[in-house]
Amino acid sequence: MEDKAKKMARLLKVLANENRLLILCELIRGPRTVSGLGEKLPNITQSALSQHLALLKAHGILDSSKAGQNITYSIADHRIEEVIFVLRKHYCGGEEGEG
Amino acid sequence: MEDKAKKMARLLKVLANENRLLILCELIRGPRTVSGLGEKLPNITQSALSQHLALLKAHGILDSSKAGQNITYSIADHRIEEVIFVLRKHYCGGEEGEG
């Protein structure tokens, strides 16, 4: 159990960041290129965005594929989606989308 | 949406700690006094346990009541339970208990 708690805490630490949540919410709607994400999330600088994406990918939450000079990120671990749905259901007034 | 992400990140930060998860998992099974928790979670010192409980209470996740010199903590925000159930379902091989 202690191991499980450690694993869960690690995962939650990855989720526990406003900008990463915004990135994930955007990617739940569908795959996006880095620059596409950048347009949707103008408060995150290019560097920060890239670092967040790398972290999410390192934890197996995202996957990426390259096409030309664009890199498209998508949700790799779909369990995350349900976690976020539950969080949204309870802590965002039941809303699902942002616009 | 940004506000919601900020709120969710704040909540997740509280959850994103191994010892706090263990405390919550124990309290999901039922209310416990501080010393009762201490016995179940011998890896957490008295001081650390108290600080974690205070943090969880400050965020409205726990409630406490005093009886004599014992203080009993319990889950106040039951939405947390479903969040933890979903996490456990997906990230702990579907197990529910620890003993």
Added chain:
DNA sequence: TAAGTAAATTAGTAATTGCTAATATTCTTG
């Protein structure tokens, strides 16, 4: 090959976290 765009990386820094050790508070019992 030069110029431009997309994305990643690096170094540095301020803020936050989680702990320990020590002390304080609160209650109970004699």
Added chain:
DNA sequence: CAAGAATATTAGCAATTACTAATTTACTTA
């Protein structure tokens, strides 16, 4: 009130985090 138990609080420190600024790498097009 003194002694002991249950819990909280405080100060301080090492580790981690999230960011910015600058640079670099990889690709495309002319």
